[in-house]
Each structure stands twice: as C-alpha cells, then as structure tokens.
Amino acid sequence: MKFQVKDLKFKTNAVGLVLTYFIKDKPESHILWKFLGAADKKQVARLFSNKEFQGKDKQTVVIPSFKKGKILLVGLGEKGKWNLRRLVLTARQIVVLAKQYKVKSLTIAIENLASAGESLEKISQVVTENIVMADYAFTKYKQDKNSNFAISEIIFLTSKLALSSVKQGVKVGMIVGKWVNYARDLGNTPGGDMTPTLLASKVKEISRRENNIKVTILDKKKIAANKMGAILGVAKGSAEEPKFIVMEYQGASKIDKPYVFIGKGVTFDSGGLNLKLDKSMDDMWMDMLGGAAVISALAAIAELKLKVNVVGLVPAVENMPGSASFRPGDLLKTMSGKTIEVLNTDAEGRIILTDALTYAERYKPELVVDIATLTSACMIALGLKTSGLLTPDAELENKLREVGERSGDYVWPLPMWEEYEEEIKGIFGDLQNVGKTKFGDAISAAMFLYQFAKKYSWAHLDIAPTMKVVEGQYLAKGASGVGVRFLVELAKLSEK
Numbered sequence: 001m002k003f004q005v006k007d008l009k010f011k012t013n014a015v016g017l018v019l020t021y022f023i024k025d026k027p028e029s030h031i032l033w034k035f036l037g038a039a040d041k042k043q044v045a046r047l048f049s050n051k052e053f054q055g056k057d058k059q060t061v062v063i064p065s066f067k068k069g070k071i072l073l074v075g076l077g078e079k080g081k082w083n084l085r086r087l088v089l090t091a092r093q094i095v096v097l098a099k100q101y102k103v104k105s106l107t108i109a110i111e112n113l114a115s116a117g118e119s120l121e122k123i124s125q126v127v128t129e130n131i132v133m134a135d136y137a138f139t140k141y142k143q144d145k146n147s148n149f150a151i152s153e154i155i156f157l158t159s160k161l162a163l164s165s166v167k168q169g170v171k172v173g174m175i176v177g178k179w180v181n182y183a184r185d186l187g188n189t190p191g192g193d194m195t196p197t198l199l200a201s202k203v204k205e206i207s208r209r210e211n212n213i214k215v216t217i218l219d220k221k222k223i224a225a226n227k228m229g230a231i232l233g234v235a236k237g238s239a240e241e242p243k244f245i246v247m248e249y250q251g252a253s254k255i256d257k258p259y260v261f262i263g264k265g266v267t268f269d270s271g272g273l274n275l276k277l278d279k280s281m282d283d284m285w286m287d288m289l290g291g292a293a294v295i296s297a298l299a300a301i302a303e304l305k306l307k308v309n310v311v312g313l314v315p316a317v318e319n320m321p322g323s324a325s326f327r328p329g330d331l332l333k334t335m336s337g338k339t340i341e342v343l344n345t346d347a348e349g350r351i352i353l354t355d356a357l358t359y360a361e362r363y364k365p366e367l368v369v370d371i372a373t374l375t376s377a378c379m380i381a382l383g384l385k386t387s388g389l390l391t392p393d394a395e396l397e398n399k400l401r402e403v404g405e406r407s408g409d410y411v412w413p414l415p416m417w418e419e420y421e422e423e424i425k426g427i428f429g430d431l432q433n434v435g436k437t438k439f440g441d442a443i444s445a446a447m448f449l450y451q452f453a454k455k456y457s458w459a460h461l462d463i464a465p466t467m468k469v470v471e472g473q474y475l476a477k478g479a480s481g482v483g484v485r486f487l488v489e490l491a492k493l494s495e496k
C-alpha cells in the first residue's frame with residue numbers, strides 16, 4: 001500500500017472519496033466538498049436531508065459518484081465524544097468498507113479527523129497505522145494468495161501548513177503498522193512451523209535488514225552455561241531446542257540506561273504433562289505473541305531510529321508432554337539461584353520468564369517491561385478488550401496506562417499488594433509456580449515474576465486477553481499483534 005500526503009489543491013485521482021462527518025455537521029462543511037461535482041453534491045445533500053446519513057458513530061453509506069469511482073460517507077458520531085479510541089476504529093472501518101466495495105484507492109482529509117488536544121502528526125500516525133493493520137490478512141498458507149483484496153493507494157489531503165507534520169505522522173504510522181502486522185504473521189504461523197529455532201532465525205533476518213540491531217542467540221548449550229534452569233526445565237519435553245534471543249539497539253549514548261523488553265516465547269503450549277484439555281489447547285500456537293511483540297517493537301524502534309537504548313529478550317521454548325518432560329513436583333533451579341517447585345507444568349510462561357528477568361539485571365535497566373500471554377485468569381478478570389497491567393510502582397502504573405491509551409494497546413491495572421505474596425511461597429522450594437488458592441491467578445503469576453524483578457523498576461503486561469482479534473475491531477481474524485504499538489509508544493516517550 002502506497003501513501004501520499006498532498007495539500008488541498010491537489011487533484012486527486014483516487015477512485016474512492018472518503019467523507020467523514022460528525023452528527024449535526026452540514027454536508028458542505030467538509031473540506032473535500034469542493035471535490036464533488038454539482039450532481040454529487042446534490043445526491044450527498046439528499047442523503048442528509050432524507051436522514052439516510054446522519055453522521056452517527058459507525059454509520060456508513062457508499063454511493064457511486066457521477067464523476068468516477070465511489071463516495072464513502074462515514075459517521076464519526078458526536079463531536080464531543082471524538083477521541084483517539086474512536087479514530088482507531090474509524091480508520092480501520094474505512095479500510096474494511098473500501099475492501100467490501102472493491103475501492104482500491106482512497107482520498108482522506110486529515111483535518112476532518114482531528115481531535116481536540118491531539119497534534120495532526122499524532123492523528124496521521126494513528127490513522128496510518130490502523131489503515132495498515134486493517135489491510136492485513138494472513139494468506140501465506142492459501143493457494144490463492146490474492147484472495148485478500150488489497151488497497152493500493154491512500155492519498156491524505158491536508159492544509160499546506162500541516163504538510164510536514166502529517167508526512168512525519170504517516171511515515172511513523174507506516175513503520176509501526178508494518179511491524180504490528182509482522183508480529184501477527186509470527187503469531188499466526190502454526191506451532192508445527194513456528195519453533196524456537198524458526199523464531200530465532202526470523203530475528204537474525206531482521207538484524208541483517210536493520211543493521212543497527214545486534215542479535216545474539218543463545219542455544220541450548222549456552223542456556224545451560226548461563227545456568228538458566230527454568231528455561232531448560234520447560235524445554236525438556238520437546239524435541240525442539242530452546243533458544244534465548246537477545247536484541248540490543250543503541251539509539252542514545254552508551255551511558256544511557258536501556259529499557260529492557262521481555263517477551264514470552266512459548267511457540268506451542270500443550271500444557272506439558274498437565275496437558276490442556278480439549279478446547280483450551282486452541283490458539284496455543286500464539287503463545288509466543290509476547291515474544292513477537294518484543295521482536296517487532298525492537299525492529300520498529302530501530303527503523304524509526306529512536307534516540308533511546310532498548311534491549312529485547314525472548315526466551316523461546318515449546319511446552320510438550322513426553323518421557324523427557326519436566327514433571328509436577330520437579331524443583332527447578334533458576335538463573336537467580338532461587339528454586340521453583342513445579343506444581344503445574346501448564347504454568348510454564350512464568351517459569352521461563354524468571355531467567356529472562358535475571359538476565360536483564362546485567363543491563364542495569366532504566367525499566368523492564370515483560371509482556372506475556374500468561375493467564376486465562378486475566379481474561380476472566382478483564383474480558384477481551386484490555387491487557388492486564390501489573391506493577392508494584394503506582395507512578396509507573398499511571399504512566400503505562402497513559403501509554404496504553406495513546407498507543408491503542410489498552411491496559412488496565414490489577415493489584416500487586418504484599419498480601420498476595422503468600423500465594424506463591426514454596427514448601428519444598430523457594431517458590432511454587434501456581435497459587436495456593438485457585439483464585440486470582442493473573443495476580444499470583446505477576447507476584448511470582450516480581451520475586452525475580454526486585455532489582456529494578458518493573459511492570460508486567462498480561463496479554464492473554466488481547467492476543468486475538470475480536471468481533472468489532474475491524475481486523476482480520478487471528479493474532480492481533482498486541483503490544484507492538486505499546487512498546488514503541490513507550491520508547492518514543494523515553495527518547496533523549
């Protein structure tokens with residue numbers, strides 16, 4: 001998909017003209033009104049006077065133009081309620097509508113999507129990244145790869161004064177959108193193909209293209225040499241070797257403390273000997289989406305050349321049952337020296353993350369954020385429209401909630417009070433990998449991770465709720481690519 005940014009005098013040749021309206025807007029108030037011929041003005045005005053189109057939220061009408069192509073009328077709802085959240089959905093909805101009516105190029109006026117308090121650069125970025133996300137489909141495994149009607153060109157029109165900021169926003173949005181879709185590709189790849197080895201090779205491929213990322217892959221031998229007993233323990237039951245992926249990006253001065261992003265990379269989670277039953281094994285090829293988010297975010301940050309130092313760590317394993325599997329009751333010695341009593345082999349994510357949290361210490365990080373498809377309990381607690389945010393640091397919690405809001409990857413806090421620590425204290429080992437009660441496992445899991453993250457500022461995102469696209473998000477079924485926008489936004493905020 002190509003993007004162009006032009007001023008309002010530009011004679012657009014796109015076949016779809018997008019007219020967005022708030023409730024109570026007059027048809028002639030739209031910046032692009034002058035692009036319509038007399039006959040088209042008449043037919044649009046008639047839709048308004050007939051109340052066939054009222055600018056209601058999510059309302060759309062598509063009509064053929066007397067000139068050429070189609071006019072797409074898109075409602076934005078009440079002006080007072082317009083915000084970035086609605087903009088995200090509207091941008092995607094426009095793409096879905098264009099695909100439905102086979103409109104292959106679109107003209108969109110940026111100013112008509114503006115929101116109070118937001119720069120046009122931000123508006124353009126959000127519109128662009130969500131257009132790119134909505135254009136995505138996972139067709140790699142289909143014989144007919146062209147089954148997805150792709151939009152070839154988007155032309156943004158804006159006032160002369162805003163040209164350069166809109167161009168900048170579009171540039172950022174294209175990069176971020178592309179890497180969100182890359183994370184979706186990784187997540188949608190079936191478990192039989194997406195092994196720790198393949199994931200590591202994808203990362204190496206990225207480092208060859210983005211030459212400012214240094215990649216180190218620790219194989220099983222080096223993982224053992226680092227005494228990462230947690231990762232080794234979970235990997236035991238699989239024929240696939242574990243990998244520990246390290247990505248280092250230096251965009252600021254060497255002495256600036258880095259941000260460390262850690263992503264759970266379980267390429268398939270069968271549950272291990274505590275085998276998942278029936279439907280609960282569905283989607284478990286996506287259990288590496290935290291890792292995919294970290295990998296893609298680093299690639300995006302490097303391509304954007306952000307002035308910040310960032311490290312990405314992805315412990316990648318497959319969790320399988322077999323004669324060599326780790327067992328309930330096993331005591332694993334982690335890299336930190338702490339031991340974990342395995343009470344359930346299906347709570348494997350929190351186990352492998354411990355070694356990554358310890359590995360992160362060597363960077364003396366400014367902040368560590370881990371992101372993981374960690375618990376179904378988080379889905380029960382929060383539903384499917386937000387990720388869980390868990391951190392003992394109240395100030396950080398507020399900051400990250402805002403990052404979520406502004407990035408489109410929404411997060412919502414759960415408590416991390418001391419009282420919950422009891423849950424995961426071990427009997428025969430230092431810690432046990434599941435809580436003493438069956439309740440509040442999203443919190444128990446985070447409390448468990450926290451025991452390995454006390455040497456730096458830390459937050460945990462549980463993305464089990466949001467790993468898959470749900471109805472009403474105007475995105476192709478499958479992996480959502482959650483977390484990429486969040487981590488890039490966080491890195492942008494932290495630029496020197």
Ligand code: BES
Binds near residue numbers: 344
């Ligand atoms: N990968 C799962 C969590 C998950 C479940 C993510 C569904 C997305 C959708 C994790 O490894 C797991 O199996 N967790 C268990 C923990 C339990 C055994 C304490 C769970 O949530 O059921």
Ligand code: ZN
Binds near residue numbers: 345
């Ligand atoms: Zn599991």
Ligand code: ZN
Binds near residue numbers: 269346349
């Ligand atoms: Zn898992």
